[in-house]
Amino acid sequence: MKKLILILLFFPIVGIGQNTYQIAVLKYNGGGDWYANPTALPNLIAFCNENIGTEIKKEPATVSVGSSDIFNYPFVHMTGHGNVVFSSNDVENLRKYLLAGGFLHVDDNYGMDPYVRSELNKLFPENNLIELSNNHPIFNGKYKFKDGLPKIHEHDAGPAKAFGIIVDGRLVCLYTFESDIGDGWEDSEVHNDSPAIRLIALQMGANILEYAFTY
Secondary structure, three states, X not given: OHHHHHHHHHXXXXXXXXXXXXXXXXXXXXXXXXXXXXXXXXXXXXXXXXXXXXXXXXXOEEEEOOOXXXXXXXXXXXXXXXXXXXXXXXXXXXXXXXXXXXXXXXXXXXOOHHHHHHHHHHHOOOOOOEEOOOOOHHHXXXXXXXXXXXXXXXXXXXXXXXXXXXXXXXXXXXXXXXXXXXXXXXXXXXXXXXHHHHHHHHHHHHHHHHHHHHO
16 A cells, blocks of 8 residues: 555546546557557456456546656556657656656567567666566466466467566566467457456456556
């Protein structure tokens, strides 16, 4: 709860018990489809509000990387398949947001990895992405994932991996790779995933939001 109180100081629109706080999709430049998986966040929000006691607005906002509006949202989600470019203003703004208590989740929807890593490394050159161990708190929240990040879609058939940027002991950015966890949040008919796979994806997503709001 201490971390959540800190977030409230920096993000004044957040209101506990008032159904007034909102999360956002991150809009970025470079040509990548930042708007991919349109049903993912609404479904994750509904799952979290029902199962872990969050009170998040049903519809997520859209916010640009370089906009001051980003400070209105304690959690932003970034996805896509292609190129990503952060301008110097984007880097400065996103860095300030993360240092102020914000949280960024980046989900590689297959194809953005070669581009997004270099852009994320611009944020904190002294704190580059590191792979998270399976005992990290994000895998041990409301739902337990003893093997770490779950694999939702195959793509290159590599193992699902979670990377993070940690600043002063706090995970400020989570990068999920070779998992396609956001696909598992989408409406069932989009990818025809089984109910069991979708549940695992939503449970992991709930852990991510739980972590972002409490650490």
